[in-house]
Amino acid sequence: MATAGTKNGVSPLVERDPVRARVSHLLRRAALAPHPRQVERLSALSWDDAVDALLAESVKTVTPPKTDEWDSLATWWLEQMLAPDGAVAERMTWFWHTHLTTNAYKVDAELLPAQLEVLRANALGNFRELLHEFVTDGALLQYLDASGSLASNPNENLGRELMELFTVGRGHYTQEDVRAASRALAGWVVDDDGVRLERANAFQAPLIFMGEQANWDTTSVVDRLCDHPATAVNVAAKLWSDLTGSSLAPDSADELGAWWQGQDLEIQPLIGRILRSDNFFDARYTRPRSGLEWWLAVRTALDAGVGEGIWPLENLGQMPYLPPNVAGWPTDNRWLSGGSLLARAANLWNIDYTSLVGDVPADTDTILDRCGLYEVSQATVDALTIVDSEPDLSDEGKLHLRWRLALSCPEFNVA
Amino acid sequence: MSSLPRQTPNSGPTGPFGIQRPNISRRVFLERLILASAGTAGAGWLAACTSGQNASGTSNTIPVPAGAPAGSTQTGRLAPGHISDRILVVVDLQGGNDGLSTVIPASDPTYWDLRPNLAIDEDDLLPLNDRLALNPELHRLHQRGLTVVEGVGPIDGDLSHFAMTERWERGDAKGTENHRTGFLGRLVDTLDTGQPLVGASLSGPTPYLVSDQAATLSLDGLGSLWFLDPVEWTDARAYQRLIGEYSALTGLSPTSEHLTSLVPDSYERLIDLASKISSVDESEIDWEDPMLTEGGEIGAQLFLAADLIAADVGTRVIYTSFTDFDTHSDHQWRHPYLMSQFDVAVDGFLDRIDEMGMSDYVTVATVSEFGRRAAESGQGLDHGVASSMLVMGPGEDQVLGVPSPLDELDQDGNQRTTVSFDQYFATLAQDWLGIEAGSVLPGDPGTLGLLAA
Numbered sequence: 001m002a003t004a005g006t007k008n009g010v011s012p013l014v015e016r017d018p019v020r021a022r023v024s025h026l027l028r029r030a031a032l033a034p035h036p037r038q039v040e041r042l043s044a045l046s047w048d049d050a051v052d053a054l055l056a057e058s059v060k061t062v063t064p065p066k067t068d069e070w071d072s073l074a075t076w077w078l079e080q081m082l083a084p085d086g087a088v089a090e091r092m093t094w095f096w097h098t099h100l101t102t103n104a105y106k107v108d109a110e111l112l113p114a115q116l117e118v119l120r121a122n123a124l125g126n127f128r129e130l131l132h133e134f135v136t137d138g139a140l141l142q143y144l145d146a147s148g149s150l151a152s153n154p155n156e157n158l159g160r161e162l163m164e165l166f167t168v169g170r171g172h173y174t175q176e177d178v179r180a181a182s183r184a185l186a187g188w189v190v191d192d193d194g195v196r197l198e199r200a201n202a203f204q205a206p207l208i209f210m211g212e213q214a215n216w217d218t219t220s221v222v223d224r225l226c227d228h229p230a231t232a233v234n235v236a237a238k239l240w241s242d243l244t245g246s247s248l249a250p251d252s253a254d255e256l257g258a259w260w261q262g263q264d265l266e267i268q269p270l271i272g273r274i275l276r277s278d279n280f281f282d283a284r285y286t287r288p289r290s291g292l293e294w295w296l297a298v299r300t301a302l303d304a305g306v307g308e309g310i311w312p313l314e315n316l317g318q319m320p321y322l323p324p325n326v327a328g329w330p331t332d333n334r335w336l337s338g339g340s341l342l343a344r345a346a347n348l349w350n351i352d353y354t355s356l357v358g359d360v361p362a363d364t365d366t367i368l369d370r371c372g373l374y375e376v377s378q379a380t381v382d383a384l385t386i387v388d389s390e391p392d393l394s395d396e397g398k399l400h401l402r403w404r405l406a407l408s409c410p411e412f413n414v415a
Numbered sequence: 416m417s418s419l420p421r422q423t424p425n426s427g428p429t430g431p432f433g434i435q436r437p438n439i440s441r442r443v444f445l446e447r448l449i450l451a452s453a454g455t456a457g458a459g460w461l462a463a464c465t466s467g468q469n470a471s472g473t474s475n476t477i478p479v480p481a482g483a484p485a486g487s488t489q490t491g492r493l494a495p496g497h498i499s500d501r502i503l504v505v506v507d508l509q510g511g512n513d514g515l516s517t518v519i520p521a522s523d524p525t526y527w528d529l530r531p532n533l534a535i536d537e538d539d540l541l542p543l544n545d546r547l548a549l550n551p552e553l554h555r556l557h558q559r560g561l562t563v564v565e566g567v568g569p570i571d572g573d574l575s576h577f578a579m580t581e582r583w584e585r586g587d588a589k590g591t592e593n594h595r596t597g598f599l600g601r602l603v604d605t606l607d608t609g610q611p612l613v614g615a616s617l618s619g620p621t622p623y624l625v626s627d628q629a630a631t632l633s634l635d636g637l638g639s640l641w642f643l644d645p646v647e648w649t650d651a652r653a654y655q656r657l658i659g660e661y662s663a664l665t666g667l668s669p670t671s672e673h674l675t676s677l678v679p680d681s682y683e684r685l686i687d688l689a690s691k692i693s694s695v696d697e698s699e700i701d702w703e704d705p706m707l708t709e710g711g712e713i714g715a716q717l718f719l720a721a722d723l724i725a726a727d728v729g730t731r732v733i734y735t736s737f738t739d740f741d742t743h744s745d746h747q748w749r750h751p752y753l754m755s756q757f758d759v760a761v762d763g764f765l766d767r768i769d770e771m772g773m774s775d776y777v778t779v780a781t782v783s784e785f786g787r788r789a790a791e792s793g794q795g796l797d798h799g800v801a802s803s804m805l806v807m808g809p810g811e812d813q814v815l816g817v818p819s820p821l822d823e824l825d826q827d828g829n830q831r832t833t834v835s836f837d838q839y840f841a842t843l844a845q846d847w848l849g850i851e852a853g854s855v856l857p858g859d860p861g862t863l864g865l866l867a868a
Contacts, residue, residue: 145743145795156574156797157743164575175574175827317619324619325509325738327577334620339633 013285013375013411016365019043021374023050025284028415029243030054030275031087032094033297034372038084051275055124055268059089062120064113070104073112074320075310082299082306088271092123094292095242097320098328099235100134100166102143104321111139111190112321127235127265128226135162135222138190144326147190151203154182161326162221168230173210180209184216226265233257236270241331243274245287245415284375285414288335291318293415294344298407301371302356312350315343336413344413348404354396362399367406380409495809495866496775498849504720504733505599505623506713506761508753508783510741511576514802514830515789516750518563521548525821533746533791544814552754555762561807564842564863565816566833568785568801574827576741576798579784584622588837592857598840600626601855602848603732610729617716617723618736706763711756713737717764725771731848740783744795761807778808778847782836789824800829804839806865808847815842815863838863 015021023042027034031054042050060080067073081090096119104112115137122130134140135158141147144158159181163173173181187202188195202217209216210224225231237253248256256273263269274280289297295316299305313319317340318329334340360366364384368376387393387402406412495501516533519540520526527534540548541557547565549557569582570589582590586598596604600623603614607629614624614631624631706714716735723730737756742749761779768777786802801819817833825831837860841852846865853859 148744148793150793153792155743155792155795157741160574160798164577170575170578178574325576330620337620337633339616339620 013377014381015375016368017374020369021284022047022281024372024374025281026050026054026275027087028289028293028297028372029245029280030091030271032081032091032293033300035084035087035300036303036370036372038087039372047281048276051272054088055272057086057088059093059120059123060086062117064116064120066110066113068108068110070109070112070321071310073109073116075306077116077320078296078306078310078313081296089120089123092267092271093119094320095239096123096130098323099238100130100140101323101326101328102139102321103323103326107139107142108190111137111142115139122267124268124271125266127267128223130267131166131226132219132222134166135185135218136188136195138195141188141190141195146185146188149182149186149188150201151183151186152201154179154186154203156182158182158185163225165327167225167234168228169234172228172230176208177210180207180216181221183207184209184221185218188218229254229257229261231257232261232265235265236260239270240274243271244277244280245283285411287331287415288333289413289415290329290331290335291316291340291343292320294335294413295347297372297412298348298351301407302351302353302403303370304351304356308350312347316340316347317343341408341413345404345408348407351403353400353403357403358396358399362402364402367402371406371412373406373409373411376409376411380406380411383409495847496773500776501848502724502731502733502773502777503602503843503848504717504735504764504777504779506717506757506779506781507618507621507623507734507736508740508757508781509580509736509738510783511579511785511787511798512740512753512781512783512802513742513746513750513787513796513799514565515786516746517550517553517754517805518543518565518803519548519550520546520818520821522546523821529790529821531791532794533796546818547814550751550754552751553758555758556805556807559762559765559807560812561805562810562813562815562865564804564806564834564839565814566801566819566830567804567816567836567839568830568832568834570832570835572785572800572832574785574798574800574829576784581622583782583784583836586837586840586856588835588860589857595625596627597621597623597625598855599623599732599734600629600631602844602850603629603631605850605855606731606848608729610731612723612728612730614732614734615720615723615730616734617719618712618734621734621736623734624732704763705759709756710760710763711737713756714760714763717760718767721764721767721771724768724773724777742787742795743797744793746791746795765807775809778806778843780804780806780808780843786830788828789821789830790828798829800825800827801832801834802830806843810866813865815865834863835860 020039020043023039024034026042026047027038030051031038042053045053060083064073064076067076077093080086081094083090093116100119102112102115115134118130118133118137122133138147141158144161145155146158149155149158156178160178162181162185163177164170183203184207187197187199189198189201197218205215206213207216209221210228212224214220216224233253233256236256237248240253240256241247259273260270292313295313295318299307310319314322317335323329357370360370364381367384368374368381373380383405384402387398387405390398390401393401515526515530516535519535521537521540521542522545535550539551541551541554542548543557543563547563549561569579572579572582572590578590582588584597585592585594586601587594594601599614599621603624604626607613607626611630612632613629614626616624616631616633618633620633624633702708704718706718710717713735716737720733720735723733737753739749739753764779765774765777768774781804783802783804786799787796788799803816816839819830819833821830823831837856837858841856841860842862842865844850844855845852845862852862
C-alpha cells in the first residue's frame with residue numbers, strides 16, 4: 001500500500017499558499033468556515049486590515065422570520081451562517097447561543113425567533129446589554145423555570161445558572177446568593193400575552209445578595225453580576241479559548257478580564273484583541289472542529305447551502321436549540337472521537353457530489369482550495385492522488401472518492 | 416440501504432468469548448443504531464470519548480478480592496454467572512433524579528408533610544418493605560425484583576449539576592482527586608484483555624468512559640454506519656483502504672500532536688471494529704417491541720445494548736443515559752413519564768437478556784448526579800444531595816445503604832449523604848465485576864454487599 005511522503009510516521013504540513021493559509025486560518029476561527037469568496041477578498045489585505053475588514057461587517061439580517069417551528073428557524077439561521085458576508089457576527093451569534101443557551105424541547109417554539117433576535121442584535125455589541133435582554137427573554141424564562149416563579153417560594157434554576165454559567169462562575173457565589181438571586185428574579189410570567197413581571201409575585205423587601213443589602217430586582221442583579229470582575233474574566237476567557245483553541249493561564253485570564261471590563265464589556269474590541277494576539281496565527285489546527293463547524297465547512301466547500309436539510313446536524317452532535325444541557329456543547333476532543341468520525345464519514349457518504357461539484361475540476365489542488373486547505377500534509381495529498389490509479393473506479397467514482405477523502409482528512413476535522 | 420449487498424450469514428451460536436449468543440446480524444445492529452439516534456429528546460449530543468485504540472493486546476490480570484462471590488453458592492433468585500464474564504450496564508438519570516419519588520419512605524409522616532402537592536398517591540405505591548415503597552410506574556421492575564441503595568450522594572458536595580456530574584464521572588466523591596480517567600474507564604482498563612470493544616456508550620461520548628488503554632466507543636447518533644458495510648462495493652472498499660492510510664499520519668503539525676494521534680487511530684480501529692460486529696447472523700427487528708414504542712430514548716439505547724451484548728465483541732461495561740430529571744417544574748407530570756420509560760426499557764432489556772440465557776451475567780445500575788430538595792417549590796423540586804439508586808440483576812432483592820432521615824435535613828433542606836457514592840461504585844466494581852475497589856477508587860471505600868444475601 002503506497003504511503004509516500006511519510007517518514008517515521010511523521011508527515012509535516014506543506015504550505016501550498018502561505019497567504020491563503022493565513023486567511024483560511026483566520027476564517028476558520030473568526031468566522032464559522034473559510035468561504036472561498038472571503039479567502040480571495042482578504043488575501044489581498046494585510047493581517048490587520050483583514051481583521052478590520054471582518055470586524056466591520058455587521059450581522060446581515062437581525063430579525064428572523066416569525067415561526068412556531070424551531071427547525072424552520074434553525075434552517076433559516078443556518079442559511080445565514082452559510083452566506084459569506086457578516087461572518088464574524090454569525091460566529092458570535094452562534095457563540096452566544098452556546099453560552100446563553102435554550103433547548104427547543106422545553107420552551108414554546110414561537111418564542112425562539114425573539115430570542116434569536118436578541119443574540120443577533122447584540123452579537124458584536126455590549127455583553128451587559130445582551131445579558132439584560134437575554135435574562136428577560138420569554139424562551140429563556142421558560143427554559144430555566146423562572147416563568148411562574150414566586151418570591152414566596154422561588155425556583156432556583158435561573159438564579160443558579162445565571163451565576164454558575166452565564167456570569168461569575170463557580171467559586172464566586174454561595175448557596176445563599178443563589179437563594180437571594182432566585183427571590184430577586186421571581187415574578188416573571190410568560191404566557192399567551194407575552195412576557196411580563198407580576199409585581200405581586202416579585203420580592204418586595206431588602207435582600208442580602210453578594211454581601212450587599214438592597215431591594216434587589218432582575219435589573220440590579222444582572223448589573224451587579226456584570227460589575228463583578230469574575231464575569232469579565234469568565235466570559236473573555238471562554239471567547240479566548242473558542243477563538244484561539246487554547247485556554248488562558250489564570251493570571252492572563254485575569255488580565256484580559258480586567259482589560260475587557262475597562263472596555264465596558266464591549267464585544268467587538270475583545271474579538272479584535274484576541275485575533276491580534278501574538279500567537280493567534282501560530283496556533284493553527286490546534287482544536288477540533290465542532291459538529292456544526294464541520295458541517296458548515298463541508299457545505300461551504302461544496303458551495304451547497306443547507307441542501308437536503310438540517311437533520312444531519314443531530315447525528316453530528318450539534319443541532320441548534322438542542323444542546324445536551326444548559327452548559328451548551330462540550331468543546332474538547334470528544335469532537336474527534338470514534339463515534340464522531342463515523343458520523344462525519346456517514347454524512348459524507350450521503351452527499352451527491354456529481355450534482356454539486358460535478359462541473360468543477362476534480363484535481364487535487366482544486367479540491368484542497370475549495371476545502372480551504374492551503375496548508376496540508378503530504379499524506380493527505382498522496383491519498384487524493386492515489387485515487388487516479390484506482391483500477392476499478394469510473395471517473396464519477398473517482399470524483400466522489402476524492403471529495404470524501406478530502407473532507408475526512410485530519411486537517412479538515414480540526415480548526 | 417436495502418440495495419446494499421447482504422452479509423453472508425455466519426453460523427455458530429457461540430461467540431469468541433465463549434458465551435452462547437442469539438443470532439443477530441450486523442445489518443440489524445446498524446439499523447438499530449439508526450433507530451437509537453432517531454430517538455427523540457434533545458439529549459443526544461454525540462461524538463465520543465475514545466481513549467485511543469488498544470492494539471497492543473496487553474492483558475491485565477483482574478484482581479479478584481478474597482471471598483468474592485464465585486457464582487455457584489448464591490441463594491438469590493439467580494446464581495450469578497462467572498465473575499470473569501459479567502457485564503455492567505449503567506443507566507444515568509441525568510439532571511438529578513428525585514430519590515423520594517423513586518423509592519418512597521411511605522411510613523414516614525414527614526414525607527407527606529414535605530410534599531403536599533407532589534407526594535405520590537398512597538394507594539398507588541408498590542410496597543418494598545414495612546418502611547419503603549416503589550414508584551407505581553416501576554411495576555414491571557417491582558414484579559421482577561430489584562435492589563435499592565438508599566442515601567447515595569457526594570461528600571461535601573454542592574448543588575451544581577456540572578460539578579457533581581464530574582465527580583460521579585471520575586469516581587471522586589469528595590472532589591479532591593483530579594482523575595484524568597473516568598470511573599467506568601478505569602473499570603474497562605482493568606477488565607481489558609484486548610477485546611475489540613470493552614466499554615461502550617450508547618448515548619454519546621461520556622467522561623465516565625475515558626480510559627487509559629481499553630477500547631471504547633460511543634455509538635449514539637451515528638445515524639448510519641451502512642457505508643462501512645458493503646465489502647463488495649468498489650467505492651466503499653477503496654474509501655476504507657485509503658482512509659486507513661491516514662493511520663500512517665502522526666504529528667500533523669507541531670502544535671497539534673494530541674489531535675492527530677486521535678484522528679487517524681480512530682479510523683483504522685473503527686473499520687476493524689465494524690468488521691467484527693458484522694460477523695454474526697441475520698434476524699428481524701420487532702418494531703412493535705414496547706422498548707421501542709414506549710421506552711423513549713432509554714428504551715432505544717437498551718435495545719441496542721442487548722444487540723451489542725449479543726454481538727459478542729467483548730463488551731463488559733455499557734453506559735446509557737436519558738435526561739429531563741431536572742424537574743424544577745411540572746414534576747408531577749414529568750417524573751412519572753420518565754419512570755415509566757425506565758421501567759419499560761429496563762424490563763424489556765432484561766427480557767432480552769433472559770432470552771439469550773445471559774441473565775446470570777448482566778446487572779443494570781442507575782447513577783444520577785444528585786437527588787432533589789426534600790420540600791417542594793411550587794410544582795417542582797430544586798437541586799438536592801442524596802438519592803436512592805436502583806440495581807437490577809441476579810442475586811437477592813435487598814435494601815442496601817443507610818436511610819437519610821427526613822427530619823435531619825442539611826442547611827439547604829436536602830437529604831444528607833449517608834452512603835458516599837464511591838461506596839456504591841465500590842459495590843458495583845468489587846461485588847459485581849470482581850475488581851478490587853481500591854484499584855479503581857480513592858482510599859478503600861468498602862462495599863455494600865450486593866450479592867451477600
